[in-house]
Amino acid sequence: MLASRRRFLQATLGSSTLLSAGLTVPAFLARSAWAASSEASNPKGGLGENILVVIQLSGGNDGLNTVIPFADDGYGRNRITLRIADNQVLKLNDQTGLHPQMEGFKKLFESQRLAIVQGVGYPNPDRSHFRSMDIWHTAKPEREDKSDGWLGRTIDSDPREAGQDVPALHLGPNQLPLALVSQRTPVPSIESMAGFRLQTAGGALPLASLAQLAEAARPDSPPLLDFLRRSTLNAYASSAQVQEALKEERSEAAYPDFVLAQKLKQIAQLIDAKLSTRIYYVSLDGFDTHANQAPAQAALLNQLSASVSAFVEDLAQRGLQDRVMVLSFSEFGRRVRENASQGTDHGTAAPVFLAGGRVAAGLIGAQPSLGDLDGEGDLKFHTDFRRLYASLLDGWLGCPSEKVLGQHFEPLAIVQG
Amino acid sequence: MAAQSLSPNTPLAEIDPVWAWSPLTPAFRPWTRELAAHLYRRAGFSATWAELDEAVADGCHRTVERLLSRAPQSDSFYGEADRSVAALLASGNANHLSAWWLYVMLNSPQPLLEKLTLFWHGHFATSAAKVTDGRMMFAQHALLRKHALGHFGPLLEELSKDPAMLVWLDSTTNHKAHPNENFAREVMELFCLGIGHYTEHDIKDAARAFTGWELRKDQFRFNRYQHDDGLKSLLGKSGRFTGDDVLKILLEQPATARFLVGKLYRFIVNETVEPPATLLEPLAAGFRAAEYDMTWLLRTMLRSNFFYSPHAMQQRIKSPVEFAIGLLHSLEGSANTYALADDLRDLGQAVFFPPNVKGWDGGAAWINSSTLVGRANLVWNVVSDRDGRYNTRLALDCLPALSGLGDPAAISRRLADLLLAFPLPDAVYVQLAAVAADKISGNQLARAVQAIATLPEFQLA
Numbered sequence: 001m002l003a004s005r006r007r008f009l010q011a012t013l014g015s016s017t018l019l020s021a022g023l024t025v026p027a028f029l030a031r032s033a034w035a036a037s038s039e040a041s042n043p044k045g046g047l048g049e050n051i052l053v054v055i056q057l058s059g060g061n062d063g064l065n066t067v068i069p070f071a072d073d074g075y076g077r078n079r080i081t082l083r084i085a086d087n088q089v090l091k092l093n094d095q096t097g098l099h100p101q102m103e104g105f106k107k108l109f110e111s112q113r114l115a116i117v118q119g120v121g122y123p124n125p126d127r128s129h130f131r132s133m134d135i136w137h138t139a140k141p142e143r144e145d146k147s148d149g150w151l152g153r154t155i156d157s158d159p160r161e162a163g164q165d166v167p168a169l170h171l172g173p174n175q176l177p178l179a180l181v182s183q184r185t186p187v188p189s190i191e192s193m194a195g196f197r198l199q200t201a202g203g204a205l206p207l208a209s210l211a212q213l214a215e216a217a218r219p220d221s222p223p224l225l226d227f228l229r230r231s232t233l234n235a236y237a238s239s240a241q242v243q244e245a246l247k248e249e250r251s252e253a254a255y256p257d258f259v260l261a262q263k264l265k266q267i268a269q270l271i272d273a274k275l276s277t278r279i280y281y282v283s284l285d286g287f288d289t290h291a292n293q294a295p296a297q298a299a300l301l302n303q304l305s306a307s308v309s310a311f312v313e314d315l316a317q318r319g320l321q322d323r324v325m326v327l328s329f330s331e332f333g334r335r336v337r338e339n340a341s342q343g344t345d346h347g348t349a350a351p352v353f354l355a356g357g358r359v360a361a362g363l364i365g366a367q368p369s370l371g372d373l374d375g376e377g378d379l380k381f382h383t384d385f386r387r388l389y390a391s392l393l394d395g396w397l398g399c400p401s402e403k404v405l406g407q408h409f410e411p412l413a414i415v416q417g
Numbered sequence: 418m419a420a421q422s423l424s425p426n427t428p429l430a431e432i433d434p435v436w437a438w439s440p441l442t443p444a445f446r447p448w449t450r451e452l453a454a455h456l457y458r459r460a461g462f463s464a465t466w467a468e469l470d471e472a473v474a475d476g477c478h479r480t481v482e483r484l485l486s487r488a489p490q491s492d493s494f495y496g497e498a499d500r501s502v503a504a505l506l507a508s509g510n511a512n513h514l515s516a517w518w519l520y521v522m523l524n525s526p527q528p529l530l531e532k533l534t535l536f537w538h539g540h541f542a543t544s545a546a547k548v549t550d551g552r553m554m555f556a557q558h559a560l561l562r563k564h565a566l567g568h569f570g571p572l573l574e575e576l577s578k579d580p581a582m583l584v585w586l587d588s589t590t591n592h593k594a595h596p597n598e599n600f601a602r603e604v605m606e607l608f609c610l611g612i613g614h615y616t617e618h619d620i621k622d623a624a625r626a627f628t629g630w631e632l633r634k635d636q637f638r639f640n641r642y643q644h645d646d647g648l649k650s651l652l653g654k655s656g657r658f659t660g661d662d663v664l665k666i667l668l669e670q671p672a673t674a675r676f677l678v679g680k681l682y683r684f685i686v687n688e689t690v691e692p693p694a695t696l697l698e699p700l701a702a703g704f705r706a707a708e709y710d711m712t713w714l715l716r717t718m719l720r721s722n723f724f725y726s727p728h729a730m731q732q733r734i735k736s737p738v739e740f741a742i743g744l745l746h747s748l749e750g751s752a753n754t755y756a757l758a759d760d761l762r763d764l765g766q767a768v769f770f771p772p773n774v775k776g777w778d779g780g781a782a783w784i785n786s787s788t789l790v791g792r793a794n795l796v797w798n799v800v801s802d803r804d805g806r807y808n809t810r811l812a813l814d815c816l817p818a819l820s821g822l823g824d825p826a827a828i829s830r831r832l833a834d835l836l837l838a839f840p841l842p843d844a845v846y847v848q849l850a851a852v853a854a855d856k857i858s859g860n861q862l863a864r865a866v867q868a869i870a871t872l873p874e875f876q877l878a
Contacts, residue, residue: 188786
């Protein structure tokens with residue numbers, strides 16, 4: 001961590017013993033397998049220089065109307081009112097195209113900066129929003145274990161010094177996604193940069209006093225109180241760090257006027273401010289289109305495509321696009337046959353998007369057959385999402401995937417070179 | 418019932434469930450201010466100094482009964498509240514409802530009724546973001562309050578046909594040829610049984626039973642031409658079930674009582690450790706025998722040994738609503754609830770706008786860097802009203818709790834006794850006294866309150 005930032009924190013918080021205890025991996029774990037294996041890519045240890053930005057599409061995005069097998073008869077037969085006409089599909093080749101509102105993604109595809117992994121899912125698909133999202137977040141389809149998430153486990157296995165920049169950051173108004181929950185490191189959520197500022201004007205107690213009150217010795221503190229103490233100190237420290245990182249304004253890139261775009265812009269600023277945060281997480285909600293799907297999904301895909309492409313362009317301008325990978329996923333796709341409300345119900349396999357300067361661009365894997373469906377009439381997956389996670393962990397973040405996922409998964413070729 | 422010594426480390430599986438839910442015995446714990454404050458935090462939002470005095474004098478049993486009963490002023494208070502909301506809803510806009518409800522929570526003579534309405538609001542989570550008609554949202558809200566302390570059966574039956582619920586779950590139409598599965602899934606997964614107590618096939622057949630349920634001109638209607646009256650089988654039963662039949666079948670499942678008891682336990686008793694099924698079994702059995710009477714369940718929980726044990730006390734994190742309303746109530750203050758509604762939304766709890774069908778997860782989910790900074794800022798906004806948004810009416814120096822006290826350290830300690838009512842470690846009192854004695858110009862009392870209300874301990878319910 002930058003020496004100046006360490007001085008800044010020490011000046012604000014004094015030597016916070018609690019902060020040190022809360023955020024350091026115990027010494028006997030410091031020489032983990034990861035530390036050994038990643039020293040080649042990053043001699044200082046810890047997650048390498050690469051950054052992962054995760055965009056969660058909440059509600060179950062209809063993959064079939066996003067990455068469209070327009071040449072397949074089955075598509076038109078099953079989507080009487082929802083079918084996107086041939087002449088509107090943004091064609092990627094003579095079989096597959098994108099939803100008409102995804103011009104941005106088409107440009108990224110053509111400039112070798114977008115990969116589309118098709119047919120992603122997991123065995124025995126669950127069609128409950130919450131259970132399926134939990135599965136994507138924990139990478140544990142076989143049993144319910146919500147003690148931590150795959151990204152939480154990722155940052156826990158990173159031997160880092162106390163007092164560094166937060167390893168992961170969630171930008172959103174909702175609670176911290178399970179994916180980021182870790183056993184040891186409270187990950188901050190921030191709603192907006194302004195709301196992250198602790199008010200100390202007008203005669204309020206200064207940050208140092210508040211921190212001292214939280215830090216005062218509490219012998220035999222029960223676990224819940226201990227969690228609250230550590231979280232409180234983490235909040236004060238993170239607030240100070242983010243304020244520091246945002247003081248400089250360096251880009252002229254144009255972002256569309258969407259909430260998602262504004263969040264991605266803030267991420268670009270934080271990355272450019274040299275925060276050592278390696279994982280950013282945002283969500284886009286509203287994909288649960290049981291009724292009247294067409295306008296709702298069109299608007300959302302437009303927001304996704306325009307925001308991500310603006311983000312990648314901004315990163316390119318800042319010279320950062322080779323260090324950032326964007327992952328966009330949803331908890332399931334939707335059913336092949338549309339329902340009677342011009343919508344679709346919960347389904348199974350769906351495509352996942354990866355964008356960035358070093359992605360192995362193109363279509364990865366085949367469109368799941370519309371003729372050969374599972375017992376419930378849904379698409380059969382062929383690529384387990386954990387293979388995708390393994391590829392990102394080993395091939396992008398420099399973190400041993402077996403530690404995080406509990407077993408070996410055959411990686412996909414998603415990174416160039 | 419023999420008193421049982423209990424440490425915070427006693428595993429839940431080793432606690433005798435019968436003893437756990439028996440009424441509090443003095444041999445286990447004597448009734449004190451600390452217990453009374455705990456009861457008020459859980460059964461309401463907080464207690465004023467006078468309420469603590471009264472509760473200590475009355476004892477546990479009488480205090481719980483008072484909290485469960487309709488207060489003498491309730492009729493006139495709620496009559497007035499209903500009249501004031503009618504004026505707000507004339508525009509049809511749902512945004513005013515949040516501010517209105519926060520006002521009601523802060524001023525109601527029956528805080529337990531509001532607390533349970535909040536519980537059901539999270540359970541049957543319906544958002545005004547999708548159900549934009551304010552009158553429809555209010556009608557559902559009134560249903561929740563009407564049944565909040567009553568029986569679950571009528572609540573489920575009325576809510577299943579509530580127009581706001583039908584709009585929310587995309588069940589305004591449900592056609593014979595293509596049954597809409599959303600409502601069937603949520604009624605099983607979220608409202609009655611919980612995951613694992615039904616199959617995908619149960620959902621599909623339940624969806625068929627609900628065909629014909631429609632919304633016409635903002636009213637529920639049963640369209641028999643769209644109803645699939647064929648044979649269905651679900652949860653071990655077969656028949657030509659209608660939607661009403663499915664609800665009755667759900668109410669017959671033992672899983673329903675267990676599911677609801679588990680949810681209320683999490684909301685009222687403890688949200689840090691998943692309780693073993695054996696611990697909750699007497700409650701589930703009694704709840705079912707009492708025909709899902711919420712008053713029975715609450716009375717049993719709120720008077721019990723377990724509720725006053727280390728497994729319940731300080732084992733919840735205050736939701737944003739509890740945090741803010743509790744603070745204001747203890748300090749006998751009021752604030753502009755429109756401003757409060759905005760700030761609580763930033764803390765993750767916009768009432769009438771739950772984030773999704775599952776309501777609010779609660780517990781550690783409330784806590785992250787943004788919300789902790791937000792809570793600290795809210796405390797300062799309330800006690801200092803720097804920018805005038807809150808228009809706070811607070812008279813800290815006139816608080817009954819502080820009468821006769823002049824020494825800053827004593828004032829600080831007394832404020833802690835009011836706002837927390839449980840002992841703090843010495844090192845914390847030392848810090849609080851240092852803050853109170855600090856002669857920075859400005860509002861010393863406000864800073865003393867800020868110091869306490871930003872403690873990690875104050876986040877505990």
